[in-house]
Amino acid sequence: MRTWQLADKVRSNKPRILHIANTVAAAFSDAGLRALGARSWLSVNEAEIEELVTLSQALVINLGSLQGKALSTMLNAGKAANRAGIPVVLDPVGVGAISARRQQVKILLQEIRFSLIRGNAGELAQLAGITWRAKGVDAGSGTADLFHITQEVARRYGCVALLSGATDIIADENHLVTLQNGSAMFPKVTASGCLFSAVCAAFLAVSDGRYFSACVEACAVYIVAGELAAQDLQPSQYGEFSLALLDRLASIDSAQVAQKLNITIIQE
Template sequence: MFDFMTLEKVREKGPLVHNITNIVVANDSANGLLAIGASPIMASAKEEMDELAKMADVLVINIGTLDGELVTAMKIAGRAANVAGTPVVLDPVGVGATSYRRKVVQELLAEIQFTAIRGNAGELAAIAGEAWEAKGVDAGVGTADVLTIAEKVANEWSTVVIISGEVDVISDGTRFAKVANGSALLPRITGSGCLLSAVCGSFIAVQDDAFRASVEACASYAVASEYAEIELERKLPGSFRPQFLDALASWSVEKTRAKAKIQESGEHK
């Protein structure tokens, strides 16, 4: 099912990815999108959200650094994107960490139809209402089954769920896939998950099947990180960051096909 040609579609079409994101990761997310051939716009003024919804090929909402004005802009942008038929991706950063974040995400889910939601296991567990010990914006620890969490959130909100971790889990509620790739250095650089959300958005923008787009995005991203680590003389995060950006820029479909470890199933039992 997965031919990994979505990356080539991104490079061919150069989708405009509207990011309402956090101040920690905006630069890295923009550069990462440019590296894969997408066209980022980082804009959060509520006054221009309606216009941008008509221009953008996808909207990516990231709640990493919240304030009231930003939340208002997110809601306006999300609703306008829904009206325009533009796909919307949510990255619920640290949603389980504070009551304010939980409230904001609940409001966003109630007002906006999301095409995909990408986060770590702790964040998706919080959305699913499953017990999990949050650790700030990190995944934390919990015993709930990740596949069950993915299925529950996907079906409740009619969306594709992407749960990042040592093994990524992707589901649309009826189809499931696991991607068992990725460098151990990825969690050691801030914003690697946020960039993945943006990359997933760019793939979704050019591929009608959001589940397929998400699986191919996760696999391409993870395998690229493995190649970046191989090229390093010193296996350290400061060296890894620019090497990973270069790996994304020089990435090929053939490399993903050769190394991707994907397990797919039609149902979760």
């Protein structure tokens, strides 16, 4: 029986999350983490990245804007995080659509041990080696079994896999759950997936190594916060939604999560 109290631990421990973020998502991810009660900093500077890792409780590697020496900075950060024993999250933005990114993510996956890979269907299908049509940073389209994609990513890379969309699917080698909350406004908000990955990192940072459970709690908090944010808005109020999401991340409590959450445990 979950008590949905890990958000309180994020607020009290204030873990510092280091992102190698993309230029589109950087400010929103930082704002969301602060609202949640975590601390964050962002860097793409190779000279400082290993030192920053030693001062952080989790690392997010986001492939959204891979410029300059970003790949080697990511490799150094990821390896340093593995040495330090802090969780590392991969957000493989756009790998389903862009061949250069596929090459780069392959190197990252060979060299770094990820705790969580969080992406949409097109991104995770690519990492699972399953056919899908993705043309941008959104999910694209396909008919493959989403459970199979998620479980295959978890199995191949020995981590938690979280496939996001109208239904979120979370798997590791032994567990499988789905969560169905959120709002249709989420895909209209720039970088709502990138912030989701950062929120997962904050929960992983305070999880004492219980990564699957922490990802389920992070997902529950994020999508229920989104559902509450949308409840008083008209469907076109996307701008208001992004601000209301930050407000709800700051105020959400375990009772609200427990009351609203629609979770299905498929494999315990």
